[in-house]
Amino acid sequence: MSEASSSRIVIVGAGPAGIRAAATLVEAGLHPVVIDEGHRAGGQIYRRPPDGFVRTLKQLYGSEAAKARALHALFDRLAEEGRLTHCADSSVIAVHEGRLHVLGEGDVKVIGYDRLILTTGASDRVAPVPGWQIAGVDSLGAAQIALKAQGVALGRRIVLIGSGPLLTLVGAQILKAGADVAAVLDTSPWRQQMSGLWGLATRPVVALRGLVLRARLGGRYRAGVTLERIEADASGVTAMRWRDAGGRERLTPCDMIGMGWHLRAETHLADLVGCVFDYDEKWRQWLPKTDAMGRAGNGVYLAGDGARLLGADGAEIAGRLAAVACLMDLGHVAPPIQADLRKLARLERFARGLARAFPWPAEMVRTLPDETVICRCENVTAGAVRERADFGGGEANRVKSLSRAGMGRCQGRYCQLAAVELVAAKAGCAPKDVGRFRGQAPVRPAPVGAFLRED
Template sequence: MSGTTRHVVVVGAGPAGLAAARAAASASARVTLLDAADGLGGQYWRHLPAERPAGREGLLHHRWATFGELDAALRADPDVTVLPSAQVWSLERLDAGIRLNVLIGEPDGVGREALVLEPDALVLATGAHDRTLPFPGWQLPGVYSAGAAQALAKGERVAVGRRVVVAGAGPFLLPVASSLLQTGADVVGVHEASRLGSLARGWLNRPWELAGAAGKAGELAGYVRDLARHRVPWRPGEAVVAAHGDGRVEAVTVARLDERWAPVAGTERLVEADAVCVSHGFTPRLELAIAAGCDLTPGRFVVVDDTQATSVPGVWAAGEVTGIGGADAALAEGTVAGTAAAGGDTGTGAARAAGRARTRARGFAARIEAAHGIRGGWTGWLRDDTVVCRCEETTYGRVREVVELTGSHEPRSVKLTSRAGLGPCQARMCGRTLQELLAGPEATGAAAPTVDRRPFVVPVRLGDLAGLPSTSRPTASPTASASQPGGDRT
């Protein structure tokens, strides 16, 4: 291998990360692909482990053949090192670049292997996680984020309940309902918060631009068929505004919403259910991007140029961390980012074609926001005793009391006083909600105080920290036992 070969590290092995890794390798770079999960595919291609595969896995995933091609290409390339169960716990800015501190092994295990990487180029494909708006009773066992429910359905073939309500906003509700049906759950309803008028304005504006999205239309048709075959009603302009039960969910209250998502008085009805899956869109995982110093958009996504380069030299970003555009956008962005990070020409070959596909796919991100974006009236279903932070059991009333007593609307100040956002998840579930409750939707602007600035990206055992070298650490390379692409670590 030439001494001038660029070393590209890709963080995240979903569609964007896999595409970036393959593109970088195709451009003659040495590639290290890191993912915290124990397998490749991310949330989109979450599947059973190799030791107990599904008989017909392709029936459970869209574009499964694409995953197979990416997976096979990376495993076959000797210049690609795949490290599963690898958590980047911190990122340091150096005078000459970036340093990644990584722990490899089970997240809750002891004695994890420490790895330090100082790559020539870094591609962030860290994705996003569900955003769930709080409502009375959402802390009860049986309330799941839609992403968690889908992960259990696709990755373990486990149904979260027998009678399940799916609610929130966005097209993601449909594949979640479909996954639940495939596990044998009875989905009693899918409740979309946006009304038909908002959906029409978002999706039908400039309809000719949808001509290049035949694949998305096919996916939608499949989900509609699943719901129709199982007689699952889809109800726009409705939301779960409360969950009820003694020790776990036994029923939910569903209400009609106005255009601003405020509950319409007198429309409430009780629906029996033993589980409810909720998603109100996604929040990008920004910890590493913020640690690197990347600029953010007003909507709090990473700013990138036409080559997916961020504002930080040597750092590229792709996938949901740059905007919620789905798997097609992620694959295209990953291909462009990987090519550019490796020093390749993004104006030719696969990268050029990916650039055109990216332009088409990005239109979907704008449509999703226009049709399903959160409206401010949702706070109308909160009560003073509604838990806002589930980790610390901090209520909406407590947050309001702290603001009144201190006169501060600054998220960090309110967190330290009320303890909202100080629990194990470190505000990943409640942080964006807390910002909006304190200062309205404008609090999510790029210049606003952020809850995503975490020196420790993930929880780390004190023993792991104590075991790190105390002197200056050189750039580390994966050990021989870890260098087999896709190989298990023992």
């Protein structure tokens, strides 16, 4: 028996990257195990609604409906034919010595691997705004999930804030579904957005599609805004207070606010398996270091937004390349890859254009009032982070231990980037010099009872 056929290959994540990686391995005659938190494959971008849902694929996925249908059908066929093992509704919460600890229905099981392909995707990158801890404030991704999975809007009168393509997309989707979108407030000024055209021009059709969606928003879309604070009463959100590009103060009544500044890579598992990280100045976040095909060393491969933020099309290509890299390392005959590498390079240029056009609002975060909550899980304020930074020596994990920022349920997924900006500002250095919060198990909340097994 060859090494390739005897090796146990596990893929974590069944979005576009995970599906393509699995299909590539199956085509080579291997039988991968695919672990995914969703009930059915598709990931966040192609999330599937419950059975009996009345909205069509075109309504759910827009111009991406055909791609979603093809990926769903491909994975379902491979699973039904028994050519892969699908562990649905399962979360990998820890990794140790070639074994994954997987939380399923009520208990934790251990799955060993020889090769591991991580396609963990990304989540919303959010920046604190005074009042964002109030009920009625959600991420753009949460608003999109509610719309896709349940066909509901999370409010009666909605304001969306942030920057990036997802801001425009979610606004157009909610508006098309019939909800009342009062305003879409983008912190990136028009001049900044124009500076990214060199990269966006590498995918003119996609860029034009974004402009069409923005046109549908009409006067609701405002660029170059300054976000002041979220107003609320005992029942939750009541209004968004902001300043337009000319500095005029505005107050927009609403009962729900969705927020997001593009995406942040989901890297906790990559951290636990020992991947090396580099600070990406354009995206202003720490990303795992891999080669062009996704190799991260020690039999680990990364693909999709969990490694490089290239969107769904890039995730498919990266998933295929990671699987090919795995096959090559196992001595298997690999298919040609040059065309995929060229496509990935073009998508990289487009993504860099996006990062330049819709940047992380570093200055807004660094100048937040002391009373602003930074870590919603632990109710840690900006003032507390700044105070602990004086004792933490400008090092992220020391400030984390002293302030408890990043020690709650989300383990820093939503507060780490902001906390690091504050520490860097206090220490007078760049965020890359502050470092990042170390990942630790369990990477997801897990019930204690799940670990109480007789064996």
